[in-house]
Amino acid sequence: MKRLLPLIFIALFLLPPAAFAQTPADGAAIFQEKCTGCHTIGGGNLAGPDLQGVTTLRDADWLTRWISQPDKMLANGDPVATQLLAEFNNVPMPNLGLTEAEVASLLAYLENPAAVAGGATAKPLPPGDISRGQAIYLGQQALANGGPACSSCHSVGQFGLLGGGTLGPDLTHAAFKYGDPGLAASLQSLPFPTMQGVFKNSPLTLQEAADLNAFLIDQDLHAAPQQADTLFVVIGLVGSLGLLAAGHFTWRKRQNGGIRQSLINKSRQA
Ligand code: HEC
Ligand code: HEC
Missing domain, CATH: 1.10.760 (Cytochrome Bc1 Complex; Chain D, domain 2)
Known part of the structure; x- marks a missing residue:
């Protein structure tokens, strides 16, 4: 048995990754938790695009890289990503820290969302107050x-x-x-x-x-967003008027006294 253990470990590593969780159902659960805040599949655009048919629109490699590290692709100026960002009001898709296996199950789900009954969507909200x-x-x-x-x-x-x-x-x-x-x-x-x-x-x-x-x-x-600016301008104005006034009272006798006056007196004496 002791001799077999290393072999079992090696066998585990040699198993194709597909042997681990990568089913559309796992993908649906992850999608529900992490993606429905910004995406639907066939329900129209939210903050991000409707993802219906996205696996035919983009190739699997691009999708894998995007879903794993959207921040990196945007930073590197990927042309498709950059155009999407502009189309979607400059809301950048965040890096959600997904594992490779999670991304693979998400792709499986995006490819065949109908495989999961009911799909994954945000719920409609009741009226708000x-x-x-x-x-x-x-x-x-x-x-x-x-x-x-x-x-x-x-x-x-x-x-x-x-x-x-x-x-x-x-x-x-x-x-x-x-x-x-x-x-x-x-x-x-x-x-x-x-x-x-x-x-x-x-x-x-x-x-x-x-x-x-x-x-x-x-x-x-x-909301009037410029209110903040207005308040700071007012504070600034009051502040500088105050400084001016203080300066005036501190130095108001200056013209007739101090060094200047003694210089004038000296030049008169000369
Ligand atoms: C905070 C909002 C947000 C979340 C959460 C989010 N996305 Fe996105 N997603 C976007 C936006 C916005 C875009 C468009 C590109 C951009 O602006 O960065 C996008 C683009 C995409 C695209 C490319 C669509 C196309 O037409 O090529 C895919 C695929 C995608 N997201 C999948 C996912 C998946 C899968 C998840 C969950 C793991 C997810 N997104 C979570 C906002 C989000
Ligand atoms: C612990 C700090 C923290 C709390 C508490 C918090 N947020 Fe946030 N929120 C953030 C940060 C930081 C971001 C920027 C995105 C990121 O880094 O995750 C953000 C982003 C957002 C965004 C997106 C804004 C944009 O311009 O893209 C919304 C909407 C939002 N928060 C709403 C809320 C609401 C509503 C609450 C209260 C229920 C709340 N937040 C509580 C830290 C917080």
């Missing part, structure tokens, strides 16, 4: 599953003026950037790498996603 969304955003209403308040990492509209989180991007126009069904879908799974770590075990409820969606759409429509 703007003021409840605001309370949730600011952390005045605690999240049901215990996630942190959005405002600890984000600013939006006038919320976050001189404060508010800066780890995440400003969300004032997130509703515009992600589009109408796009934002609603992405709020359901929060498919952003930094947030996944925090929200994976404390996801938003559908109602919370709906309320935040309503709040962010309202911010996009009504």
Whole structure:
């Protein structure tokens, strides 16, 4: 038996990778968890393109590289990726840290999504409430599953003026950037790498996603993003006027006194 062990190990390594999980069903589960925030298959575009038929549109090698490391392909200026980025409002697809086996099962699923009954999609949201969304955003209403308040990492509209989180991007126009069904879908799974770590075990409820969606759409429509700038201009103006005044009082006797006066006196005496 002892002699057989190394042989068993070698045999395991020699098995074709296909012997491990790569079925459309595994792919569907991964797709549901990590991709439905930004993609549908046959349900139209969200923040990212509808992926129906994508395996005939692009070759398997390109798809594998893209799904594994979209950030790298964008950074390297891959022409297809660069054009897609421009078409999709400059929302970059994030690197989701998938393993080779996960990417392979995703490809198997994308190739044959019909093989999985029901498919994988984001759910439709119930109607949302703007003021409840605001309370949730600011952390005045605690999240049901215990996630942190959005405002600890984000600013939006006038919320976050001189404060508010800066780890995440400003969300004032997130509703515009992600589009109408796009934002609603992405709020359901929060498919952003930094947030996944925090929200994976404390996801938003559908109602919370709906309320935040309503709040962010309202911010996009009504927030005055230049308010922050205006406030800083005012602070700047008041500040410099104050300095001028202080300078005036400090040095107002200067023309008639000090070194200058003594120089004048000296030249008169000469
Ligand atoms: C945060 C949103 C987001 C998530 C999450 C996301 N994608 Fe994307 N995806 C995009 C965007 C946006 C594009 C278009 C290119 C770009 O802008 O970077 C894209 C493009 C693609 C493309 C190329 C489509 C084409 O027409 O060639 C494929 C394939 C793809 N994504 C698969 C996936 C898979 C599989 C997952 C889950 C593992 C996933 N995406 C997760 C946003 C996302
Ligand atoms: C721990 C910090 C943190 C918390 C808490 C957080 N986010 Fe984020 N969020 C980020 C970061 C960082 C990004 C940028 C993408 C990335 O790095 O994952 C982001 C990206 C986003 C985006 C995409 C914005 C864009 O312009 O592309 C949206 C929408 C978003 N967050 C919504 C929310 C909502 C809604 C909440 C509250 C339920 C929330 N976030 C809570 C850190 C956070």
